[in-house]
Amino acid sequence: MSKVIDGKAFAAKLRARVAEKVGKLKSQQGVVPGLAVVLVGEDPASQVYVRNKGKQTLEVGMQSFEHKLPDTTSQDKLMQLIDQLNADEAVHGILVQLPLPKQIEEEAVINHINPDKDVDGFHLNNVGRLAIGEPGIVPCTPLGCIMMLKDALGDLSGLHAVVVGRSNIVGKPMAALLLQENCTVEITHSRTRNLQEECLRADILVAAVGRPEMIKGDWVKPGATVIDVGINRIDAGDGKTRLVGDVDYDSAAKVAGKITPVPGGVGPMTIACLLHNTLQQACRINGVEMPD
Ligand code: NDP
Secondary structure, three states, rough: OOOEEEEHHHHHHHHHHHHHHHHHHHHHHHOOOOOOOEEEEOOOOOEEHHHHHHHHHHHHOOOEEEEEEEEOOOHHHHHHHHHHHHHOOOOOOHHHHHHHOOOOOOOHOOOOOOOHHHOOOOHHHHHHHHHHHOOOOOOOOHHHHHHHHHHOOOOOOOOOOEEEEOOOOHHHHHHHHHHOOOOOOEOOOOOOOOOOHHHHOOEEEOOOOOOOOOHHOOOOOOOOOEEEEEOOOEOOOOOEEEOOOOHHHHHHHHHOOEOOOOOOOHHHHHHHHHHHHHHHHHHHHHOOOOOO
């Protein structure tokens, strides 16, 4: 049986490290990192995410600012709130929960955030920095994946990495991070021919597709490390639903060397990395070193 990469435990350790550094930043520099989360509308999944983010922000000793706006909010109104948060010295990270209602243009809103406070790493400035390998803010989900990969494998140099999915929030930044770690990177997507053959070449296989259990055990090279980003809710057959990844865990775990489960793999790392990014930006904005 393969070794499970325990994202829940890894995320708890990362949050504990962040909490320790937040404590030192407060006592040594008088700086308290602050994260503002903006939720527009009543989407139930988004409400759960925002609640969890607020709770974990407070738990690590940061300030949490929640802004809940009605579904009918205009783009101008949202931009005004972003202006206010950009100017607020107590706020070091701004996260606008996606998706936004259809009257609001997501790109315009994201690019209106001060790039130094864009803790999701979606602003064009940060996207460009990642593309050319300059320090910036890295999107939370791929950042969590690369942290877990380095912890599990050590040096990633020369490994063949296959990323399934090319979205701007997961697939593309994941590929850029793997390239920075000197992997040989292959990005695949819905038009890729012989996807199974491409996946079988991977020493590191990252699945970010949004198709429940698409990647089976016979798509995985023996001994490969499999990172499953997918979160899909499927019918469990008893009137209930259950969460599964983009990888068919049972068959893939028999072949893989290391594998992340769903739930309990990549998912918990995303908020932990958001807190890490907020701490990092509180230090940068205040011109102080990250505490040891
Ligand atoms: P998107 O829908 O934006 O992108 C999906 C990608 O998968 C696209 O590039 C698409 O290709 C590709 N794809 C779709 N079908 C196939 C197929 N049959 N064969 C090969 N490639 C295919 O999704 P996201 O990147 O936003 O999310 C991916 C998954 O990760 C989802 O399950 C999502 O819920 C999860 N997720 C989890 C997070 C976490 O915190 N753990 C955070 C973010 C996402 P093409 O470009 O050609 O259309």
